[in-house]
Amino acid sequence: MVLKNSVIKRTIFELLKKHLSAKEISLIVGARQVGKTTLMRMLDDMLRSRGERTVWLNLDVESDRIFFDSQESLVKKLMLEFGKHTGYVFIDEIQRKENAGLFLKGLYDMGLPYKFIVSGSGSLELKEKIHESLLGRKRVFEMTPVSFGEFVNFKTENRYEGRLDEFFKIEKTHTEKFLQEYMQFGGYPRVITEDESREKERVINEIFESYIERDISYLLHVERIDAFRGLIKIFAEQTGNMVHYTELSSTLGISLPTIKNYIAYAEKTFVIRRAYPYFRNTRKEITKSPLIYFNDIGLRNYARGIFGRTLSSNDGGFLFQNFIANELRHIGTQSSGGDTRFWRSKDGAEVDIIAELDGEIIPIEVKYKNITTPSVERSMRSFIRKYAPQKALVVHLGDEGKMKINDTTVQFIPFTKLYTLFHYTSPSPSASGTPRQ
Numbered sequence: 001m002v003l004k005n006s007v008i009k010r011t012i013f014e015l016l017k018k019h020l021s022a023k024e025i026s027l028i029v030g031a032r033q034v035g036k037t038t039l040m041r042m043l044d045d046m047l048r049s050r051g052e053r054t055v056w057l058n059l060d061v062e063s064d065r066i067f068f069d070s071q072e073s074l075v076k077k078l079m080l081e082f083g084k085h086t087g088y089v090f091i092d093e094i095q096r097k098e099n100a101g102l103f104l105k106g107l108y109d110m111g112l113p114y115k116f117i118v119s120g121s122g123s124l125e126l127k128e129k130i131h132e133s134l135l136g137r138k139r140v141f142e143m144t145p146v147s148f149g150e151f152v153n154f155k156t157e158n159r160y161e162g163r164l165d166e167f168f169k170i171e172k173t174h175t176e177k178f179l180q181e182y183m184q185f186g187g188y189p190r191v192i193t194e195d196e197s198r199e200k201e202r203v204i205n206e207i208f209e210s211y212i213e214r215d216i217s218y219l220l221h222v223e224r225i226d227a228f229r230g231l232i233k234i235f236a237e238q239t240g241n242m243v244h245y246t247e248l249s250s251t252l253g254i255s256l257p258t259i260k261n262y263i264a265y266a267e268k269t270f271v272i273r274r275a276y277p278y279f280r281n282t283r284k285e286i287t288k289s290p291l292i293y294f295n296d297i298g299l300r301n302y303a304r305g306i307f308g309r310t311l312s313s314n315d316g317g318f319l320f321q322n323f324i325a326n327e328l329r330h331i332g333t334q335s336s337g338g339d340t341r342f343w344r345s346k347d348g349a350e351v352d353i354i355a356e357l358d359g360e361i362i363p364i365e366v367k368y369k370n371i372t373t374p375s376v377e378r379s380m381r382s383f384i385r386k387y388a389p390q391k392a393l394v395v396h397l398g399d400e401g402k403m404k405i406n407d408t409t410v411q412f413i414p415f416t417k418l419y420t421l422f423h424y425t426s427p428s429p430s431a432s433g434t435p436r437q
Helices: 012-019 036-049 062-068 071-082 100-109 124-133 148-155 164-170 172-185 197-219 225-237 245-252 256-268 297-304 313-331 378-387 415-421
Strands: 025-030 054-058 087-092 114-121 138-143 272-277 291-294 341-344 350-357 360-366 391-396 401-405 408-414
Touching: 012 025, 012 036, 012 138, 025 036, 036 054, 036 087, 036 114, 054 062, 054 071, 062 071, 071 087, 071 100, 100 114, 100 124, 114 197, 148 164, 148 172, 148 313, 164 172, 164 415, 172 297, 172 313, 197 225, 197 297, 225 245, 225 256, 225 291, 225 297, 245 256, 256 272, 291 297, 291 313, 297 313, 313 350, 313 360, 313 415, 350 378, 360 378, 378 391, 378 408, 391 415, 408 415
Parallel strands: 025 114, 025 138, 054 087, 087 114, 272 341, 360 391, 391 408
Antiparallel strands: 272 291, 341 350, 350 360, 401 408
8 A cells, every 4th residue: 555645756856956056046847736846845854954044935825925025025034034144945836926037037136145946837927938037047847747667666665766677577567557557547646646546536636627727717817718628628539649720729619829829828837748740851741730748648538538447459559659758758868858759741651759869860659569570560661761760669568579671670679678778868858857948
């Protein structure tokens, strides 16, 4: 049985620890309930245990908000707490502050002897104005839902931390069980730490309703909440399929510009992300319509109405592709600042994922099944013929295999092999928290 107060160890914690000595503001962003406050509390506890001085302020707390009426008010509060000493200032829910970017910029430019660690949920303010105002003054750490590796470490009480590749290789039955649980319920920490399915569903419902009420309605002032909910449901039903804006506009009865705005809102609040096509020849390949992935597959299942249920082979196939795309972001196989891409040509050839590693393009096919006899389908052969990559991957549920097509080595690997195959790469900027300007 998992204790509800157990802490899930996050890889981003070590990255933030290293950045505590940097002058820049540490800005932690991410969806609601992914663990930002818990992470900051852990950093606060660690600093206090070292004898450091810290102050905690939360803009969701009315008594704390008065210190944000002006920069002068906050500075007076910090001087009261720290005196002439240095200190660490934790500010939670910064999206509540109007013109938060300019406010923080002014504080930073005062040259105060304090280190600021700031967090906030997704909003246009966080994703645009703060970045612009704090250029050169902050590093952004985007916190995602719990990755599969973090999930397995938690479920095994961290006994195999740093040795998960060995665990996956030896404990195949447990690995399959963990995969099924993760693909049914997703990676929100509060969902993971609940034991009962009924309680997990109650939590995911609370997370989704809070997101709609606070981020979408309150922060972004979306009026057609019904249409926004409908959009999320459609995306959940069409995970891994291409987005057709005109069709969405017609289905939901809202204008094309509004559809595009709503998609941008869903992306900027860290619920979905768009995967764009990889191309070199714009005349022959489809270049305009993206795919939609959910940043948490549990939330996707909830919107789809199948949260916690056993997955069908068809639905599981799309979800497994979403899962692999998410894990690739976690382990950093994308190019700097890049994201998951895909390839589809007008003659119907398609490759699920195009990753880039150290300048090398790697096409990846994702199969939610155990492939016993390695074979390469027409679409992958078409990509190999066109681009001649050194390596191509087929990620599946079975064992390893290998074959050669011209000068391209095609590797058939179990999904767990991804973690060792790309282990030496640093985490990507938008996935597990690598700081970026």
